[in-house]
Amino acid sequence: MYSFPGGEWGHQKPAYSRLLEITKVTQQLDLIPSPNRPSKTGKLRFLLVVLAIAASIFAASPAVAARLDSWRFERDRNQLNFRTTGNVQPKAQLLSNPTRLIIDLPGTRLGRTTVRERVGGTIREIRIGQFERQTSRIVVELAEGYTLNPDQIQFRGSSPSQWTVQLPTPQREVAISPTQTPVPPPPAVTVNSTLLQGIEVLDEGFILRTSGPTPEIDLRWSTDRTWVTLDLPEVKLSPEITERIMTVDRLGVNRLEAIQISDSPLLSRVLLNLNDTRRNWQAQVTDLGEVVIWPEGETPPSSSSLPSLATIQSVELSNDGTSVVVNSDRPVGYKTEWDIETLAYKITLFSSQLAEAPRELRTPSQSSLLWVRTIEEDPETVVVLVQPAAGIRVGEISQPTGKQLQVRLQPESIPEAPVQTPPVVAVGERSLPIAVPPPTTSTPAPPTPTPAPSTPRVPTTSRRVVVIDAGHGGRDPGAVGIGGLREKEVVLDISRQVSEILERNGVTVVMTRQDDRTLDLAPRTQLANRVNANLFVSIHANAINMSRPDVNGLETYYFSSGQRLAQSIHRSMLRSFSNMRDRGVRRARFYVLRHTNMPAVLVETGFVTGRDDARMLANPTERTRMAEAIAQGILQYIREGR
Numbered sequence: 001m002y003s004f005p006g007g008e009w010g011h012q013k014p015a016y017s018r019l020l021e022i023t024k025v026t027q028q029l030d031l032i033p034s035p036n037r038p039s040k041t042g043k044l045r046f047l048l049v050v051l052a053i054a055a056s057i058f059a060a061s062p063a064v065a066a067r068l069d070s071w072r073f074e075r076d077r078n079q080l081n082f083r084t085t086g087n088v089q090p091k092a093q094l095l096s097n098p099t100r101l102i103i104d105l106p107g108t109r110l111g112r113t114t115v116r117e118r119v120g121g122t123i124r125e126i127r128i129g130q131f132e133r134q135t136s137r138i139v140v141e142l143a144e145g146y147t148l149n150p151d152q153i154q155f156r157g158s159s160p161s162q163w164t165v166q167l168p169t170p171q172r173e174v175a176i177s178p179t180q181t182p183v184p185p186p187p188a189v190t191v192n193s194t195l196l197q198g199i200e201v202l203d204e205g206f207i208l209r210t211s212g213p214t215p216e217i218d219l220r221w222s223t224d225r226t227w228v229t230l231d232l233p234e235v236k237l238s239p240e241i242t243e244r245i246m247t248v249d250r251l252g253v254n255r256l257e258a259i260q261i262s263d264s265p266l267l268s269r270v271l272l273n274l275n276d277t278r279r280n281w282q283a284q285v286t287d288l289g290e291v292v293i294w295p296e297g298e299t300p301p302s303s304s305s306l307p308s309l310a311t312i313q314s315v316e317l318s319n320d321g322t323s324v325v326v327n328s329d330r331p332v333g334y335k336t337e338w339d340i341e342t343l344a345y346k347i348t349l350f351s352s353q354l355a356e357a358p359r360e361l362r363t364p365s366q367s368s369l370l371w372v373r374t375i376e377e378d379p380e381t382v383v384v385l386v387q388p389a390a391g392i393r394v395g396e397i398s399q400p401t402g403k404q405l406q407v408r409l410q411p412e413s414i415p416e417a418p419v420q421t422p423p424v425v426a427v428g429e430r431s432l433p434i435a436v437p438p439p440t441t442s443t444p445a446p447p448t449p450t451p452a453p454s455t456p457r458v459p460t461t462s463r464r465v466v467v468i469d470a471g472h473g474g475r476d477p478g479a480v481g482i483g484g485l486r487e488k489e490v491v492l493d494i495s496r497q498v499s500e501i502l503e504r505n506g507v508t509v510v511m512t513r514q515d516d517r518t519l520d521l522a523p524r525t526q527l528a529n530r531v532n533a534n535l536f537v538s539i540h541a542n543a544i545n546m547s548r549p550d551v552n553g554l555e556t557y558y559f560s561s562g563q564r565l566a567q568s569i570h571r572s573m574l575r576s577f578s579n580m581r582d583r584g585v586r587r588a589r590f591y592v593l594r595h596t597n598m599p600a601v602l603v604e605t606g607f608v609t610g611r612d613d614a615r616m617l618a619n620p621t622e623r624t625r626m627a628e629a630i631a632q633g634i635l636q637y638i639r640e641g642r
Contacts, residue, residue, distance in 0.1 A: 066108045066161070068136045070465065070532050072338055073126050075119055080126075080140065080165040083340060084108055087160035092153070092434035098124075099147045101434075103138040103165065110136045115597050117529060122146045122170040146170040150432045157439025162340070194235045195333035196268055197351075199258060201248060204301035205294030206256065208270065210235065211310070211351035212333025214289050225277040230293065232268040236260065238331040239401075251295060252276025289351075310352040312382050315374055318406075321367040324386055326405040328352065334405065336397060343465060343510055343531045344373075344385040345394045347407065352382045365515045366474070368392045368409040390512045391523025393530075464638050465508045467528040469538040469592060470495035474518025479543030481608025483618065487541040488516065490617050494605060495539050497627035498634075505635055525595040535565060536600035537634060538592050541617060542607045552610035553581030557602040559593035565637050566601040572633030573605075576625055580606065580613070603630060 066086030073080050091104045115128040124141045131137035152168035194212035218231040237260045244258045254273040261267040280296040294300045310332040318325050332349050339346040354376055361372035370387040377383045388394060388409055395410040470492045472478030478487030499509040510531050512524045528536045544551045556570040566585045574582055593600045605626050606613030616622040
């Protein structure tokens with residue numbers, strides 16, 4: 001198990017060690033007879049005391065209530081998301097030298113091997129391990145010379161089992177003398193979330209129409225009471241507001257001005273120039289997300305009509321498939337995040353509707369995308385889901401025009417951060433506690449349904465993520481066997497069917513390739529690590545010299561943590577294909593097994609050069625049977641909670 005450096009990891013003695021220590025102490029206090037003074041009474045007293053101590057120790061250890069089910073760090077937003085299978089209240093602290101954010105999850109178990117993921121840039125790496133028997137620990141370590149403002153670290157629990165940690169922009173730890181110029185921090189990524197779409201001037205006051213998350217407002221007066229200032233943080237003025245200075249001449253207001261004060265961070269401002277300084281003004285956000293401004297003591301203005309929705313006219317690929325473009329009939333507010341259910345990049349478009357029925361966009365072979373889907377989340381919200389291909393990451397998101405939203409896709413690259421080996425006990429280490437508010441809801445997680453033995457369905461409270469890797473592809477045909485049977489085509493068919501079976505059983509599946517594309521080994525493992533998969537299954541077909549058609553059989557490989565998964569899949573294949581030769585479960589140093597952070601296996605479904613196996617692999621019906629056997633082996637492994 002990975003051992004965290006310094007004071008972040010700690011050590012706890014197992015219960016039996018504590019029991020031995022207590023036994024020794026009680027002997028020293030003459031509560032238990034020593035072996036040199038045996039007696040029936042002493043033995044009985046010894047037994048009763050030991051049993052009482054053991055009961056108290058193990059009773060004090062809480063039962064495992066939850067498991068750390070999934071997590072994701074969004075590098076472009078400095079945001080950590082994690083989910084557990086039960087309720088949890090995180091505890092957090094900030095350690096120095098080097099700067100580390102420590103997040104403890106009491107009452108949770110990791111449920112997998114220890115994870116260590118390099119991030120790059122100002123965030124050095126993420127580490128996840130079992131801190132204590134009942135506590136999982138997440139460590140976010142910064143690059144050397146950077147720190148975080150603990151007051152700006154924000155925890156938000158959308159439920160007791162789903163949490164988001166928003167990190168501020170890391171700052172350099174430098175001593176600034178009066179003659180030195182401060183080093184500016186790295187630029188923050190700004191997401192246009194709320195849009196000020198229009199301003200309505202009425203007899204009773206003013207209405208500001210917005211789309212997106214409900215805006216916050218800050219109403220202030222100038223000292224001479226000739227101006228009222230309404231600030232709207234995280235709000236952007238729509239390009240459609242062409243008239244930004246309006247002559248009003250009513251309610252004691254000369255004119256109204258709308259100004260974009262700043263783009264990073266976003267800040268819009270509405271100014272009222274007053275000629276009647278005796279009136280007091282007030283502002284309020286309505287349930288529709290509108291901001292109304294009116295004089296105190298009078299009737300607030302009401303909109304003459306409901307705000308109209310933006311129409312999403314199309315979602316298409318551009319720049320040779322390296323960009324996704326969303327076209328609308330007007331500017332639209334949006335937010336971006338990674339979707340927990342599909343593991344795709346999620347773009348939520350507020351106050352909008354689809355011009356056409358929801359659909360999935362077909363992507364060409366060798367595209368940077370696996371798929372793009374449009375969904376109407378509710379009558380006023382459209383969602384676009386983008387699933388990058390292996391080796392591809394989501395880059396910059398921008399609005400080249402007011403009516404167009406563009407998402408750029410880039411090859412996966414991890415910038416190197418300075419390597420630092422912290423001391424075992426950091427000199428001058430400080431620990432700053434960080435307040436974690438309770439989640440917004442406290443609804444207990446629903447009970448896990450008991451699956452029927454004949455159909456091992458995955459528990460719905462613990463949705464698993466499995467990456468299915470169809471070997472070879474594109475320019476690499478893999479092995480070519482009897483009758484020109486090509487490995488890349490055989491395993492793609494089997495992999496697709498395995499994915500469909502798993503998804504029908506409640507498993508989230510991500511395929512490294514869904515078509516005939518060239519794909520190196522590194523992007524396959526990068527994809528699995530990026531989506532934080534629970535399992536990785538690479539599907540292949542075997543081969544030997546064409547002069548040896550007598551060589552046939554099944555093989556399954558693992559490297560470290562995948563042995564039990566390999567055994568489960570291998571047993572399932574042998575049950576379905578009892579006439580195939582069992583060539584065993586073996587340990588191997590294949591790249592895809594050594595560079596994944598989760599239990600990983602490589603399945604050899606038979607020899608394309610084998611007389612018997614080639615006949616089976618060339619038969620679509622037999623390939624379906626093979627897919628069912630592999631899927632059942634995976635489901636059995638998940639059902640047993642390994």
